[in-house]
Amino acid sequence: MQKKIYTIIFLIISALILFSCTSYKSEYEKEMPDWIEKVPASSGSYEYFTASGTNKNFTLAETDAKNNLINEIIRYLGVSIKAETTTTALGTIENFERILKSEITQSSSANIKNLKIKNRYIEKKNDSVTVYLLAEYDKNELRKERNRLLKIAEEKILSISEPEKKADDFFSKKKYYSAAVYYCKTAAAALNSGIENYDIKFKQNIEKAKDSLKKIKPYIEKESLENPLNEFFIPVNIGAFEENVPLLISYKTKIKNNTSIVIEGIETDKDGKAHFILHDENIDSSSRLRIELDISEIKHIFKSKDFPAYQKTVKEFQQIVFKQIINLELKKTQNKEKKQKEKKSSVAIFIEHEGQPISDVEEKLTDILQKMDFKTLPVNSQNLSAPFLIHAKIQFDEVTDAAGGFLVKLKAFIEIKNPGTDEILYKKIITKRGAGFSEKEAHRSASVTVAKTIASAFVELSE
Numbered sequence: 086m087q088k089k090i091y092t093i094i095f096l097i098i099s100a101l102i103l104f105s106c107t108s109y110k111s112e113y114e115k116e117m118p119d120w121i122e123k124v125p126a127s128s129g130s131y132e133y134f135t136a137s138g139t140n141k142n143f144t145l146a147e148t149d150a151k152n153n154l155i156n157e158i159i160r161y162l163g164v165s166i167k168a169e170t171t172t173t174a175l176g177t178i179e180n181f182e183r184i185l186k187s188e189i190t191q192s193s194s195a196n197i198k199n200l201k202i203k204n205r206y207i208e209k210k211n212d213s214v215t216v217y218l219l220a221e222y223d224k225n226e227l228r229k230e231r232n233r234l235l236k237i238a239e240e241k242i243l244s245i246s247e248p249e250k251k252a253d254d255f256f257s258k259k260k261y262y263s264a265a266v267y268y269c270k271t272a273a274a275a276l277n278s279g280i281e282n283y284d285i286k287f288k289q290n291i292e293k294a295k296d297s298l299k300k301i302k303p304y305i306e307k308e309s310l311e312n313p314l315n316e317f318f319i320p321v322n323i324g325a326f327e328e329n330v331p332l333l334i335s336y337k338t339k340i341k342n343n344t345s346i347v348i349e350g351i352e353t354d355k356d357g358k359a360h361f362i363l364h365d366e367n368i369d370s371s372s373r374l375r376i377e378l379d380i381s382e383i384k385h386i387f388k389s390k391d392f393p394a395y396q397k398t399v400k401e402f403q404q405i406v407f408k409q410i411i412n413l414e415l416k417k418t419q420n421k422e423k424k425q426k427e428k429k430s431s432v433a434i435f436i437e438h439e440g441q442p443i444s445d446v447e448e449k450l451t452d453i454l455q456k457m458d459f460k461t462l463p464v465n466s467q468n469l470s471a472p473f474l475i476h477a478k479i480q481f482d483e484v485t486d487a488a489g490g491f492l493v494k495l496k497a498f499i500e501i502k503n504p505g506t507d508e509i510l511y512k513k514i515i516t517k518r519g520a521g522f523s524e525k526e527a528h529r530s531a532s533v534t535v536a537k538t539i540a541s542a543f544v545e546l547s548e
Contacts, residue, residue: 117217143207245275256529266294280546377413438481444479477535
């Protein structure tokens, strides 16, 4: 009710602003003028509009007439746009009129300042007064306004129809994470568009997004996990063939009797599989490894929204993700004789750095691969016969303060190829962040994450 009152007040104020600077003559004749019964035909330069308002109070009656005049222009523009537009995706006239009304009232006199009141007729009765208005609008200015509003209407309606179309396509291809993201984009666009039944459109797409997320069911590939050769390599499957689905891995580490939680991000490959390299010299072997879907992108869509509908929606998404969490118990082998493992393939490693500081990527990557029984070699003329060459260029992207610590972002341009044939087997640009209480710690954390990502890609290729 309060919202309706504010809307009415706003329209009254808008009408007063829109017409406060116009001049026109009033008619008090006993006979009603012809333009009331029949709107004058458009001339070479002008389009004509009429409207009326009735109230016990003259000022309110005139305000009603001015608001109704705006509505007449909106209807005219809506019909004109629909008649000249063949794109079915642009929706109904009702949708256009809602958007046009919102734009005209919000922009106040700035965009219809060329509307001029030519005449006014007042009809008095015992308990009321009716005000009739005749207005003219320059055709050239009207067309400019029409084109401006058409562009706005197209953008708003297409901002809903286009992502929804993409979402449906992703869902049909069983790319459920991408479908959920685009259903959320559709819902957010609908809520901000002002189209007819926008609230229904919002709810429909949120339900579709939730259904999509529920179809993502991460699980550990136990057969691969039980393979003694995969001591550090943990394979996660999401149950669908979708690439670049983000997952979060968290576990505890101990440094000088202080326990901290490490969170790393991984992404699925085209087969819907992601691999995590469990390699940290300070890992707490008594803790659990937690694996969950990362819905940060979805949260970001609703980040700046204060509406209860947004807050409720994000909470529902989090509940779905919570039910899908994998908790893997870390078991450290004790008092067992380790079997001698045969060395796997050899790989040459060449890490370049653009600018300062120098990262720990090469050191960590070498350490990880050696502990996974790969033979690592520095790049020189003698070892280019190795079956694999890992070449990466590391850029120090940025460092920022965050909650009493630091965040460091590294960008890596990665290539894995066969040195003998020069065939590129893997190529990707990645960006990874690391956190720490000092800039040095954050830089090390980012380096470890980059090294794990490169190692994961290499292990998949070499299998």
